[in-house]
Amino acid sequence: MLAQSLITDVLLAALSTGGDFAEIFMEDTRGTNLRMLNGRVEEGVSGRDYGVGIRIFQGFRSVYAYTNDANKENLIKVAKEAAAALRGVPQLNEIVLERLCFEAFNLISKHPGEVLHSDKVAIMQRAHAAASGYDSQVTQVAVTYLDTEQNVLIANSEGLLVEDRRIRTRLGINAVATKGNEKQSAFRGPGGHRGFEFFDHINVEEIARDAARSAVTMVNADYAPSGKYPVIIDNEFGGVIFHEACGHGLEATSVAKGASVFSGKLGQQVASPLVSAVDDGTIPNAWGSQNVDDEGTKTRRNVLIENGILKGYLIDKLNGRRMGMESTGSARRQSYKYAPTSRMTNTFICAGESTKEEIIRNTEYALFAKHMGGGSVNPATGEFNFAVAEGYIVRNGQIEKPVRGATLIGQGAQILQKIDMVASNLATGQGMCGSLSGTIPADVGQPTIRVSEITIGGRKGAN
Numbered sequence: 001m002l003a004q005s006l007i008t009d010v011l012l013a014a015l016s017t018g019g020d021f022a023e024i025f026m027e028d029t030r031g032t033n034l035r036m037l038n039g040r041v042e043e044g045v046s047g048r049d050y051g052v053g054i055r056i057f058q059g060f061r062s063v064y065a066y067t068n069d070a071n072k073e074n075l076i077k078v079a080k081e082a083a084a085a086l087r088g089v090p091q092l093n094e095i096v097l098e099r100l101c102f103e104a105f106n107l108i109s110k111h112p113g114e115v116l117h118s119d120k121v122a123i124m125q126r127a128h129a130a131a132s133g134y135d136s137q138v139t140q141v142a143v144t145y146l147d148t149e150q151n152v153l154i155a156n157s158e159g160l161l162v163e164d165r166r167i168r169t170r171l172g173i174n175a176v177a178t179k180g181n182e183k184q185s186a187f188r189g190p191g192g193h194r195g196f197e198f199f200d201h202i203n204v205e206e207i208a209r210d211a212a213r214s215a216v217t218m219v220n221a222d223y224a225p226s227g228k229y230p231v232i233i234d235n236e237f238g239g240v241i242f243h244e245a246c247g248h249g250l251e252a253t254s255v256a257k258g259a260s261v262f263s264g265k266l267g268q269q270v271a272s273p274l275v276s277a278v279d280d281g282t283i284p285n286a287w288g289s290q291n292v293d294d295e296g297t298k299t300r301r302n303v304l305i306e307n308g309i310l311k312g313y314l315i316d317k318l319n320g321r322r323m324g325m326e327s328t329g330s331a332r333r334q335s336y337k338y339a340p341t342s343r344m345t346n347t348f349i350c351a352g353e354s355t356k357e358e359i360i361r362n363t364e365y366a367l368f369a370k371h372m373g374g375g376s377v378n379p380a381t382g383e384f385n386f387a388v389a390e391g392y393i394v395r396n397g398q399i400e401k402p403v404r405g406a407t408l409i410g411q412g413a414q415i416l417q418k419i420d421m422v423a424s425n426l427a428t429g430q431g432m433c434g435s436l437s438g439t440i441p442a443d444v445g446q447p448t449i450r451v452s453e454i455t456i457g458g459r460k461g462a463n
Contacts, residue, residue, distance in 0.1 A: 001026050001153040001163065002052075006072050011157050013079035014056050017112060018088020021057035021317075022079075023156040025294065026070070027336040031148035032112065036124045038140060040131070044117075051336040054079050058086045064339040097155060100162040102298060104291050105284045108167050110196035112147035114456050120145050123199055127173050130205035134212035135199075137177045137219060141212075144172035147196070154296035162296040167442060168287065169198040170430065173208050177215035184404065186214035186371070186389065191287045191430040191441065203301050214371060214390045217402050224391055224406035224458035230366035231408065231454045232359055232394060235427040237372050239444035242277060243347050243433070244377045245384040245412030249331070250279075250304050250312075252319035252342040253436060259380045261413050262310060270310045271416035274352055277305040279314055281329060281345035287430040288345040288443040295331040295340055302328050305416075316342040334438025341437045348445030352422025356448040359421045361397040367406055367456055368392040375408075382412030385457070407457035415451055423448035 007024055014022035028050050035043040051068035052075060065082040067074060112120075124143040131141045150166040170191030177184050188211040192198045233241065246262075254260035262270065271277075281299030283289050290299050293319050303311045315323065316331035319342055332343035360368070368391060375386030388406040392399045428445030 001028065001151070001421060002070065004161065006075070006096050007097065007155045007161070009072070010054065010075045010079050011095050011155065011176040012092065013076045014054055014083050015092055015157060017083040017086050017341055018081060018090060019086050020091060021157055023055045023295065024154070025053040025055070025336055026153040027051060027150060029148060029335065030113070031122070031146065033284070034120060034124065034145040036128060036143040037123065039128050040194040041121060041124070049335055050078060053336040053339070054082055055339055056082055056086060057321070058088060060322055061086065062339065066229065066336050092157060095157055096159050097161040098159045100160060102291055104290060105282060106166070106289055107285070108195040111456070112167065112169060113149065115196045120297070123204060126204050127171060127208040130208035131173055131175045131212040131375065133208050135177070135216045137179060137424040138175055138212045139178040139218050140176040140232055143173045146170045152294070154292070154294070156296065160296045162292055164291050166193065166290060167173050168193055169195060171204065173211045175212040175215045176400040177212070177219040179219045180220055181243050184200040184215050184219040186211045186218065189430055192285050192356060193287060193289045194285045218387045218390055218404045221402035224367065224388070224403035224456065226456055226458040228453050228455050230363060230450060230452055231456070232363060232366050232368045232448065232450045233446070234368070234370045235423070235425050235447050236445060237429040238369060238449070239348055239428065239446040240372045241384065241415070242349055242385055243344060243406070243442065243444040244375065244414060245280070245382050247344050247347050248377065248379040248435070249382055249412065250314055251344070252313050252315040252323060254379050256319040256322040258303040261380070261382045265310050266312070268310055269308050270413060271305050271308040272419040273308040274422045275305055275308055275416055275419050276303070276350040277348065278303055278350060279344050279347045283346050284392045286346045286428070286443050287441050290345065293329045293331045294333045295327065297327050297329040297331065299329040299345065302330065314342045314344060316340055317337065332437060332440050334440055338438040341435070343435060343437060343440060344433065344442050346428065346443035346445070348426065348428055348443070349422070349447065351424045351426040351447045354421050355424045356423045359423055359448055359450050360394055360399065361422070363394050363397060363450065366450070368408070369393050369408065371447060377412070384412060385409045403458070405459045409455040409457055416456065418452045419449050420452050421450040446458050
């Protein structure tokens with residue numbers, strides 16, 4: 001992508017005013033995005049994003065610049081302009097690049113670029129037909145298709161040189177159900193670090209019908225009662241609470257500044273002994289996986305919490321300097337337009353020993369949150385509120401009826417302490433996570449868990 005001699009010249013230019021570390025991130029991304037509404041393709045976009053980012057460290061200081069002009073003169077000019085923000089004595093006059101070799105674990109068998117447009121549309125039509133045919137109350141179905149191929153080159157003044165290819169494919173299904181003036185929607189968005197063979201590994205019709213089922217169930221549901229009582233959070237997208245309310249607080253972006261409730265708590269009990277949690281960027285073909293992170297460090301399985309004890313953080317190079325700790329292969333960015341920082345990949349609460357059925361059977365009264373919706377969180381405090389996209393009342397050990405309009409309100413670290421049952425049915429769901437370094441693919445997951453008490457906002461009043 002770039003000649004090694006050019007890379008060396010640009011890195012030396014970046015260090016010419018006294019920086020002690022320089023990095024180049026080159027990206028060439030191509031992708032296709034299709035949108036279908038009620039059975040008709042309304043939008044189709046194919047594009048390319050190409051450019052180079054240059055980052056320089058001096059101690060704890062960092063400067064970042066980027067350009068989409070990759071000729072030698074411009075890259076050296078950009079590097080020198082960025083370096084001008086730093087003042088010191090140049091420390092290097094030679095850089096020897098050594099290519100990092102690795103065994104790729106995100107293998108691709110059907111490159112999306114070699115698949116006919118009509119075959120992609122056919123997948124969307126299958127999803128639309130299944131969702132729209134589920135029930136007469138389904139009044140609108142929107143289907144999106146996405147594939148991307150990101151090719152990156154990463155090099156730095158420590159001698160690292162690595163290239164990687166990331167191919168991802170995703171299908172989105174949004175079903176809307178109507179009852180009189182009421183409307184409820186449900187979204188499913190399976191995706192993977194795979195090519196078009198992704199669709200050999202999922203049941204498109206089953207997923208589409210599940211979106212329709214959820215929308216229809218909720219449009220016919222009563223409103224949820226408010227109050228403080230137990231909540232059973234189902235697997236898969238239930239993991240969004242841990243991701244948002246706790247996971248971001250374990251990223252060095254917050255920890256290094258002391259702006260996290262988990263800062264300085266390594267080795268301390270931060271959760272119920274039933275809780276272990278992991279961020280693993282090495283799961284083959286998982287949505288959030290990468291062979292190397294966006295600083296060129298190999299990704300790995302990072303144990304965050306083990307039996308309730310805080311074991312580790314997610315760390316990038318710059319924040320690792322501030323913390324006196326090494327990178328955990330957790331640096332990520334949306335594109336060359338963003339400097340990387342510590343981010344999650346595939347983050348989940350580990351499987352426990354109970355079953356989902358046991359948890360429900362041993363619960364006198366609770367809200368069962370089958371699917372979570374959107375929400376907000378303060379990473380510094382872990383305080384959150386999340387909408388329950390699909391909920392049910394559990395009474396006397398049985399699921400009694402569906403309810404809608406529930407909101408879970410709490411503080412992430414406190415919720416971790418109140419988890420009193422963990423099932424063995426670990427499952428993950430795919431989403432897009434936004435933070436300082438842009439929006440990136442991330443898996444969330446957990447088994448079914450029970451929290452002894454959460455504040456629930458509902459329109460029906462106290463039960």
